[in-house]
Amino acid sequence: MQKDFEQTPPACLITATAPIATATHGGRAKCLQRLVRLDLPVPRTVALSFDAVHAIAEGQLPDLSAVLNEFDSEALLCVRPSSEDPDWGGPGAILNIGMNDARYVDLCDTLGREAAAALYLRFVQSYAVHVARLDPDVFDDVEDGGPDALSEILHAYEAETDEPFPQDPGEQLAAVLRSMARAWEGTSARLLRQAKGAPADAGLGLVVQEMIPGVGQGECGSGVLQLVNTTTGQPQLTGRYLSQSQGRDALGAGAGALYLAKDARGLSLEELAPEAFADLQAHAALMRRKLREEMQLEFVVDNGRVHILDGVRVARTAQAAVRIAVALAEDGIIPQEEALMRVDAHILNELLHRQVAPDAKRDMIGRGIAASPGAATGKLVFTAAGAQASAARGEPCILVRRETSPEDVRGMHAAAGVLTEKGGMTSHAAVIGRGLGLPCIVGASNLKFHTKRKMLQAADGRVFKAGDLITIDGSSGQVLAGQPEMLEAAQDGALQTLLTWADGARDIGIRANADTPEDAETARKFNAQGIGLCRTEHMFFDPGRLTVMREMIFAETSSGRAAVLERLLPMQRDDFRELFRIMEGMPVCIRLFDPPLHEFLPATKTGQRELSEALGIPVSDVTRRVEEMGEYNPMLGLRGVRLGVTVPEIYDMQARAIFEATLEASKWGDPVVPEIMIPLVSAKREVELVKARIDAVAAAVKSERGEDFTYRLGVMVETPRAALRAGEISPHTAFLSFGTNDLTQMTYGLSRDDAGRFMSDYVNQGVFPEDPFHVLDTDGVGELLKLGVQRGRAENGDITLSICGEHGGNPESIAFCRDAGFDYVSCSPFRVPVARLAAAQLAISSQTGQVAPTYTKY
Numbered sequence: 053m054q055k056d057f058e059q060t061p062p063a064c065l066i067t068a069t070a071p072i073a074t075a076t077h078g079g080r081a082k083c084l085q086r087l088v089r090l091d092l093p094v095p096r097t098v099a100l101s102f103d104a105v106h107a108i109a110e111g112q113l114p115d116l117s118a119v120l121n122e123f124d125s126e127a128l129l130c131v132r133p134s135s136e137d138p139d140w141g142g143p144g145a146i147l148n149i150g151m152n153d154a155r156y157v158d159l160c161d162t163l164g165r166e167a168a169a170a171l172y173l174r175f176v177q178s179y180a181v182h183v184a185r186l187d188p189d190v191f192d193d194v195e196d197g198g199p200d201a202l203s204e205i206l207h208a209y210e211a212e213t214d215e216p217f218p219q220d221p222g223e224q225l226a227a228v229l230r231s232m233a234r235a236w237e238g239t240s241a242r243l244l245r246q247a248k249g250a251p252a253d254a255g256l257g258l259v260v261q262e263m264i265p266g267v268g269q270g271e272c273g274s275g276v277l278q279l280v281n282t283t284t285g286q287p288q289l290t291g292r293y294l295s296q297s298q299g300r301d302a303l304g305a306g307a308g309a310l311y312l313a314k315d316a317r318g319l320s321l322e323e324l325a326p327e328a329f330a331d332l333q334a335h336a337a338l339m340r341r342k343l344r345e346e347m348q349l350e351f352v353v354d355n356g357r358v359h360i361l362d363g364v365r366v367a368r369t370a371q372a373a374v375r376i377a378v379a380l381a382e383d384g385i386i387p388q389e390e391a392l393m394r395v396d397a398h399i400l401n402e403l404l405h406r407q408v409a410p411d412a413k414r415d416m417i418g419r420g421i422a423a424s425p426g427a428a429t430g431k432l433v434f435t436a437a438g439a440q441a442s443a444a445r446g447e448p449c450i451l452v453r454r455e456t457s458p459e460d461v462r463g464m465h466a467a468a469g470v471l472t473e474k475g476g477m478t479s480h481a482a483v484i485g486r487g488l489g490l491p492c493i494v495g496a497s498n499l500k501f502h503t504k505r506k507m508l509q510a511a512d513g514r515v516f517k518a519g520d521l522i523t524i525d526g527s528s529g530q531v532l533a534g535q536p537e538m539l540e541a542a543q544d545g546a547l548q549t550l551l552t553w554a555d556g557a558r559d560i561g562i563r564a565n566a567d568t569p570e571d572a573e574t575a576r577k578f579n580a581q582g583i584g585l586c587r588t589e590h591m592f593f594d595p596g597r598l599t600v601m602r603e604m605i606f607a608e609t610s611s612g613r614a615a616v617l618e619r620l621l622p623m624q625r626d627d628f629r630e631l632f633r634i635m636e637g638m639p640v641c642i643r644l645f646d647p648p649l650h651e652f653l654p655a656t657k658t659g660q661r662e663l664s665e666a667l668g669i670p671v672s673d674v675t676r677r678v679e680e681m682g683e684y685n686p687m688l689g690l691r692g693v694r695l696g697v698t699v700p701e702i703y704d705m706q707a708r709a710i711f712e713a714t715l716e717a718s719k720w721g722d723p724v725v726p727e728i729m730i731p732l733v734s735a736k737r738e739v740e741l742v743k744a745r746i747d748a749v750a751a752a753v754k755s756e757r758g759e760d761f762t763y764r765l766g767v768m769v770e771t772p773r774a775a776l777r778a779g780e781i782s783p784h785t786a787f788l789s790f791g792t793n794d795l796t797q798m799t800y801g802l803s804r805d806d807a808g809r810f811m812s813d814y815v816n817q818g819v820f821p822e823d824p825f826h827v828l829d830t831d832g833v834g835e836l837l838k839l840g841v842q843r844g845r846a847e848n849g850d851i852t853l854s855i856c857g858e859h860g861g862n863p864e865s866i867a868f869c870r871d872a873g874f875d876y877v878s879c880s881p882f883r884v885p886v887a888r889l890a891a892a893q894l895a896i897s898s899q900t901g902q903v904a905p906t907y908t909k910y
Contacts, residue, residue, distance in 0.1 A: 062100065080592055275297075
């Protein structure tokens with residue numbers, strides 16, 4: 053709703069037809085109007101607009117006599133903040149405005165001396181601290197309560213301010229309004245709410261409401277009530293009630309608070325005031341149905357009668373948010389599409405992984421880039437072998453490395469979490485961590501890594517050695533000492549229901565990046581529509597295969613390499629057959645060998661000696677070969693298709709393994725149609741050369757087996773030239789899959805492993821709006837993607853287009869892919885649910901104009 057302050061009265065009584073809107077008076081005022089429209093017992097309330105409060109901050113008070121005239125002359129008042137978004141905060145409420153010496157005497161007769169003193173004392177304390185700005189320490193010597201305490205605090209106030217406590221209700225109200233308005237306009241308050249996402253000029257409304265005392269004769273008190281559990285979202289009557297109390301006192305009352313419903317553990321409101329309890333339940337159910345949200349009621353009981361002071365959206369965890377949205381839809385209160393739009397896709401990560409409990413104490417010793425969500429606690433280990441040994445003993449561990457390499461993958465499988473000194477969002481540790489669903493922090497450069505001495509040193513000087521217990525929070529990037537309280541992952545029926553609805557709404561495919569049978573099983577569990585990227589090189593780092601791979605590297609001739617690779621062939625064939633079996637006819641896109649060969653060679657003297665023994669050659673030969681294969685910039689060197697052209701035996705073996713596995717897997721069900729992807733292509737001729745050899749292998753397998761099969765050949769577009777020359781390349785391929793990790797790296801000229809060291813500075817100083825390895829750069833890299841799509845489709849109208857970089861699981865990046873015309877995105881298995889929901893929200897948004905998430909916060 054557009055703000056129109058010229059037609060907005062500065063103050064108006066909240067009625068069913070009053071001109072009140074969230075954009076002009078704030079969410080609390082609008083919610084109170086909705087409650088009034090439901091004929092709920094809401095005390096008389098006047099709302100002050102954003103403009104009116106801004107004017108008050110500048111010294112221009114509205115007509116307060118008109119405001120006071122809306123209430124009975126004997127009524128006490130309270131003032132509460134009403135911001136546009138409750139998460140933006142605001143000054144605290146001030147209760148019992150209007151209390152003075154004369155009113156105190158009157159209330160002593162009607163409520164009793166103790167109750168009257170409690171009301172007056174509360175107001176004086178609140179006024180002194182928040183309005184007169186007195187130091188709370190001034191009242192340390194005042195007794196806890198009662199008439200004597202009241203007398204003491206009034207004298208203390210006068211002694212500190214050199215004037216008696218104000219007695220005129222109008223003067224009191226004016227001072228309270230000025231104090232709250234100026235507090236909102238203050239610099240510190242502005243900075244605080246801007247940190248919460250509020251605009252700098254965010255407005256504040258105020259509501260002036262008649263006080264229902266909550267103290268006095270009969271059953272009186274206050275409390276809060278809601279119909280669901282905040283943590284789980286399950287239907288459960290929860291809340292607290294405290295006799296002889298006001299506001300939200302019940303929440304901090306501890307053992308003094310009562311249960312709401314009958315409970316064997318103690319006294320309840322249902323027993324003290326059964327009619328009031330029944331009314332509260334009915335009011336809550338009505339609010340849920342009519343306001344289309346789970347609401348928390350703030351209520352007060354006055355001599356057995358219920359009054360509703362406020363209603364706020366129930367606070368909720370990620371698990372509760374999903375369950376509440378699904379329950380509202382299943383009960384017919386909201387449509388399924390709205391339920392989908394109410395859940396922020398990003399929070400699904402919290403459901404799929406353990407998390408540090410929100411209220412847990414955190415002893416932070418360092419911070420890095422939150423590269424893979426979830427939290428894990430374990431003993432420090434500094435090698436992959438150490439992680440495997442720890443897992444064999446049944447001890448959770450955190451694997452600490454300066455940076456991980458493919459050789460560390462088996463240690464990552466064994467660890468509970470990974471922490472590295474170097475790296476960014478698309479570094480090796482980050483990508484593998486997300487694929488495994490493993491909590492991971494990279495680029496923790498404020499910790500000192502002494503890997504040889506097997507110790508970490510925090511910025512405050514504390515030292516943590518191998519075997520010490522730490523926790524990593526891959527959702528926040530915090531490294532914590534010890535073991536804080538955790539919340540377990542929660543994948544329940546409500547999440548599955550929501551994602552099923554999402555699949556019915558989305559209009560772009562979602563696949564998973566999966567390298568192992570375990571990854572594929574996870575992808576199936578999360579209902580991915582196939583595998584969009586299988587990195588075959590990880591299969592070679594198994595200890596039983598690594599030595600064979602190294603022997604191939606040391607072979608001097610083409611026939612020698614082919615002979616060694618013949619031993620790897622059955623292993624690869626088994627890998628692919630298992631992937632095809634798990635995916636059960638879904639597409640599986642297999643990327644041919646990509647990394648430079650030097651990654652498979654040992655970098656340490658010990659490793660080189662072990663290799664010389666395994667191969668039966670001198671250590672000097674091993675050392676020389678390692679040095680020969682070294683490259684100044686291996687990520688731009690002999691890797692990907694360049695290996696396929698210069699060392700074609702590797703791709704020949706892989707193609708044969710894929711085709712033989714295809715024939716074997718096709719015997720179990722529908723024919724398998726594998727997708728073979730050539731990495732790091734830059735030129736059409738590269739594709740022609742590799743395609744010719746793969747076609748030859750396919751023909752040979754068909755002839756040998758006497759069986760036919762089909763396959764789809766495609767290109768991984770990860771160099772800028774491949775994107776620009778997509779029109780030349782596409783006629784030779786069935787698909788183009790854009791690898792946005794490398795494409796971003798090459799477009800920016802940024803190492804994705806090293807950028808984490810300075811990326812936060814760049815983002816903070818506005819050089820980049822976001823880390824381009826985390827959120828797709830739709831301007832620069834995006835232009836290359838659009839050109840690739842347009843030129844590729846222009847020359848091959850049947851071509852399939854996708855992205856398979858980590859951006860595929862990012863909701864903001866999926867929006868770009870939909871608009872650009874991609875057929876599907878592929879991401880880490882644990883990001884598939886996020887992508888499914890985000891894609892559905894984008895499709896719904898394009899049809900309805902809604903923006904996700906669109907829940908009512910008040």
